[in-house]
Amino acid sequence: MSIHFENIVQREKELLCSTYGRYPLAISRAEGCRLYDLDGDEYVDLLAGIAVCSLGHSRADLADVMSEQARKMVHVSNLFYQNEQLDLAEKLLATCEADRVFFCNSGAEANEGAIKLARRYTSKVKKKDAFEIVTLERSFHGRTLCTLTATGQSGLIKDGYDPLPPGFTTVPFDDVDALRSVVSDKTCAIMVEMVQGEGGVRPLSMEYVDAVMELRREFDLLVIVDEVQTGLCRTGKFWAHQHYGIKPDIFTSAKALANGLPMGAVMVGKEAAQGFEPGSHATTFGGGAVVSAVAAKVVDIMQDENIAERAEEMGKFIKSQAAELVRKHPEKVAGVRGLGLLLGIELTFEGKEVWKQLLEKRFVCNLTQGRILRLVPPLVIEKQDILDFLACLDGILQKAEI
Ligand SMILES: Cc1ncc(COP(=O)(O)O)c(C=O)c1O
Numbered sequence: 001m002s003i004h005f006e007n008i009v010q011r012e013k014e015l016l017c018s019t020y021g022r023y024p025l026a027i028s029r030a031e032g033c034r035l036y037d038l039d040g041d042e043y044v045d046l047l048a049g050i051a052v053c054s055l056g057h058s059r060a061d062l063a064d065v066m067s068e069q070a071r072k073m074v075h076v077s078n079l080f081y082q083n084e085q086l087d088l089a090e091k092l093l094a095t096c097e098a099d100r101v102f103f104c105n106s107g108a109e110a111n112e113g114a115i116k117l118a119r120r121y122t123s124k125v126k127k128k129d130a131f132e133i134v135t136l137e138r139s140f141h142g143r144t145l146c147t148l149t150a151t152g153q154s155g156l157i158k159d160g161y162d163p164l165p166p167g168f169t170t171v172p173f174d175d176v177d178a179l180r181s182v183v184s185d186k187t188c189a190i191m192v193e194m195v196q197g198e199g200g201v202r203p204l205s206m207e208y209v210d211a212v213m214e215l216r217r218e219f220d221l222l223v224i225v226d227e228v229q230t231g232l233c234r235t236g237k238f239w240a241h242q243h244y245g246i247k248p249d250i251f252t253s254a255k256a257l258a259n260g261l262p263m264g265a266v267m268v269g270k271e272a273a274q275g276f277e278p279g280s281h282a283t284t285f286g287g288g289a290v291v292s293a294v295a296a297k298v299v300d301i302m303q304d305e306n307i308a309e310r311a312e313e314m315g316k317f318i319k320s321q322a323a324e325l326v327r328k329h330p331e332k333v334a335g336v337r338g339l340g341l342l343l344g345i346e347l348t349f350e351g352k353e354v355w356k357q358l359l360e361k362r363f364v365c366n367l368t369q370g371r372i373l374r375l376v377p378p379l380v381i382e383k384q385d386i387l388d389f390l391a392c393l394d395g396i397l398q399k400a401e402i
Pocket residue numbers: 050106107108109111140141142143193197198226227228229230254255
């Protein structure tokens with residue numbers, strides 16, 4: 001461990017609140033699909049800042065938009081009309097069937113907004129006394145009090161924060177009967193990720209999504225899709241719900257929206273959008289001119305360069321290559337799953353040591369749920385990087401003792 005690294009660890013201990021279990025790595029520079037540590041050593045990035053920098057790091061075209069806009073106008077507040085927000089909204093709405101957007105600053109804030117909108121629409125427009133939000137086990141929706149309550153996980157994320165807000169129920173993943181057994185006239189919305197990211201890269205089945213839409217009709221409730229991780233081409237379509245052919249009442253976006261600048265969006269159908277009125281919801285920073293201009297450029301690039309198709313093809317390529325690992329190490333690799341470039345390689349054993357060795361060999365990926373190597377690389381990753389990663393993983397697995 002270099003002296004630079006020891007210093008940064010010590011400084012952080014003295015300066016920051018202790019909330020993160022960090023990787024044993026300090027990054028000083030990032031470019032394309034590469035990260036560089038304090039000593040200048042290079043790493044292949046299969047994490048993209050946790051599915052954020054989908055177009056790669058430190059792009060000159062995005063930096064140009066950022067600096068041009070920063071010289072013109074950074075922040076004036078949502079008291080004013082601003083074309084930058086509208087240009088972005090127009091582009092985003094052209095990618096899906098939503099009709100209105102609310103801009104905010106993060107995934108949690110987008111989900112918080114979605115939950116608030118669902119409740120307010122139900123009480124004010126529908127005039128129904130239905131406030132329950134149903135979510136799925138192992139889901140992840142954020143760290144605000146409401147979104148952590150919606151999150152279907154226990155442990156430190158919820159520990160010590162009682163009392164949590166009422167009106168949330170969590171049901172087992174992809175289990176139609178369990179869902180049917182809790183939905184009632186009190187249900188305001190069912191909230192799902194089409195592919196659970198933090199929860200271990202688990203796509204919902206078509207049958208389950210059909211059942212959700214059936215319940216929507218039966219109980220006149222809202223369907224909220226959390227696309228914070230899956231949106232913006234990550235899964236091989238612009239939005240993951242488009243794989244399932246559904247039109248959610250509300251869906252949320254964040255992570256890749258401004259390729260690393262903090263931004264979130266709540267995307268809403270015309271009907272549910274009636275739930276908000278001036279003064280009912282707001283944010284100081286949401287939809288600021290710089291992030292909006294950058295996000296508009298992100299959407300343009302994603303469309304001009306067919307990034308969704310690229311993600312789909314590359315995902316298929318990784319799956320076919322990784323299937324070889326399953327054949328070679330059936331006792332160590334349980335399978336590969338996911339959509340597009342949101343992929344999980346499931347090990348049969350605790351994966352910390354494998355993950356650590358990958359990092360030592362200069363491949364950065366994420367370990368989730370203890371056994372799943374989650375790959376969420378920049379969507380512009382090259383095949384050779386993937387082949388190098390899989391060859392390295394193959395070597396590690398060969399030697400791994402389980
Ligand atoms: C599906 C999903 N929803 C919500 C969030 C929370 O987003 P943020 O960390 O930007 O608040 C995340 C973050 O990982 C996520 O993956």
